[in-house]
Amino acid sequence: MSAGTGRRIASMWFPRLPSDRVLRATPLEGPFALTLREGNTERIHCLNPAAEAAGLARGMGLADARAFCPALMTDPARPDREARFLEVLRRWAMRYCPWVGTDGADGLVLDVTGSAHLMGGEEAMLDDMATRAARSGLTLRAGLADTRGAAWALAHHARGATARAAPGETAQALAPLPVTALRLDPAEIAGLERLGLRTVGALEAAARAPLARRFGPGLLVRLDQAMGRQGEAVSPAGEAPHYATRLTLPEPIGLEADVMEGTRRLLERLCEKLDHQETGARTLCLTLRRVDRDSRQVELRLAAPMRDPVRILPLFRRGLEEVDAGYGIDQMRLEATLVEPLPARQLSPRATGGDRARVEDLITRIGTRIGLENVQRFRPADSHIPERAFQVVPAAFAGPEAGPEMGPEMGAEAEPHTANRAGAWAAPRPRPLRLFPPEPIAGHGPRPPVPLRWRRMSLTPVRVTGPERIAPEWWFDLPGWRRGLRDYWTVDTREGRRLWLFHTPQDPAWFVEGEFA
């Protein structure tokens, strides 16, 4: 920071964050603890004051704790939710200053330089923190000092719930605190205790060179950080970009053209945001709040990430047509609920991509009616089983070229694209145009039955080609293939129909599975 104003750092410590989180949701009387599995034993992760009063401590085995305190209520700890809760608190703490970072699993660090007066001074700010935390059921200890290390020390080791060191008085404030206030390793603390250096003041007064020789540089770095001789940054977590825009209207609107115009304005702002982040929206959600406090949502799922307002706007029309505006709409909110990276692309006269973009728009329009997952494409798959030799994938997630699932092989081959593709769809023998679930027909023996009765038709095979034996893929349990091997026959009939039959020699039966032409 600038040399003129001294930095002021606040440290907030929530000593009982995990148990406070649970107790806020489900208030309980009496001793309560959260347990976490460590190796083979359940250990106490966090506990409330009542449990502490009963003689329990963190890290104690659950069995021991139960012996101490039979009335103990426990819950498993959820470190992931605790981290999320701390993140929520971090966002909340931005009410005090814009520069807030997390500190460990249960602390926040705030750079309040120049922002304390907004809360009525540093004391008032600390009081405000304490009041708000207490009101929301959180145990809070806060410290405020010139350095991050000193603020941490005050928060963790000062007498009261809040402590403050006036500017320039860091050394005096820290002197009576124990050396554990310096964020040291347990081994270092034990070593210092053995030397008789119990307080920060004693450590500060000791000669530095022998300490550095004995403990290495880490100890003195911590001490200097606390005293302000060495800088330490407060690194706020980056806010994830937020893709939402809204429009509040002085008068409610109800005409479709007006709503479209409002959507256009929102979309332009949103797309500008997307443009800055080089991302494209995949799903857009337009919320229309009506005068009667009800709201209507229009969701638009796009076939490809997009950030061009001119292309997206017409796609909203169908959704908006169905919205009942009621007494009018007075607030609109547009959010990109799913975004994907979409790097800026250079426009060149050769690769216009205009046709492809139009197909994508069409897929989106069709998708709004029948569902985007119902617009599909075929992809080749590597299998001899006829119904598994291709995949049907949603077209929105697979372009006309090689999809991601076959990227490596396709990319590695240096052949031209056409040869590549013909290879992907190559079948060893002619395959029928349509496949249906196998339909049993009457037949005996290994040769196709004559006459062939299928779908109430009596057909006369004229030429049979086969058999083509296909073995089931034993590593998959396909219900259709429980009969084992299949011998496929192509049967031309005098009536013209050309069928694809198979015989299962291991469990003799005949089926029709497909038709050519």
Add this chain to the structure above:
Amino acid sequence: MSSLPPSLPAKPAAHRGPAPVFASAFPLRPARVHEVCGAGATAFAALTCARARAGALIWIRETWMRDQLNPLGLADFFDPSRLILARAPDAVDALAVAEEALRDSAVALVLLEVTRPLDLREGRRLQLAAKTGGSTGLCLIPEGMGSNAAETRWRVQPHWAAPPEGRGAAPRSDSTLLRWQLIKNKSGTLGAWDVCWNRTTYRLDVVSPAAE
């Protein structure tokens, strides 16, 4: 776009004097909706895809249909990667999707499997959409359920014929002979042809004009 060779003009039926010229009927007239029925309708549709101009191909079906298209079979006619499948929950949605797709000029061909007779209004709407977008439509209809608005209607039946005799005549082991009957034509005469698709050269051979 496609790996297929460019369309070759089909051999005109030269055996009979006044018979209608196949080339005037088959590459289906663009920007119109056509219909096909009969047991060989799928093959006809695949051939139409093979002869379509560059662009997306959309095949619209209803969700409940149990049979499925086999891209490995379609690969004998055209590149199945070009095909976009749309699975509509019911006939009304299928028609709406077809109309939307026909109106979009990015699409070369729209195929629609129809399961109930289309009335004149629906047929006409498809026809107008095709005219707007310049795309060609083809409805696969059950026998006798055509719409009056269709530009042409074909009945396609697979047809058994003994392999050709004589030396040099390759046995037609790999493809089915199809009898194509043009049973409705708004701007032209009717006709019938026996047609065979050569899957190695991607060529449509008119074998002989069929007797009416």
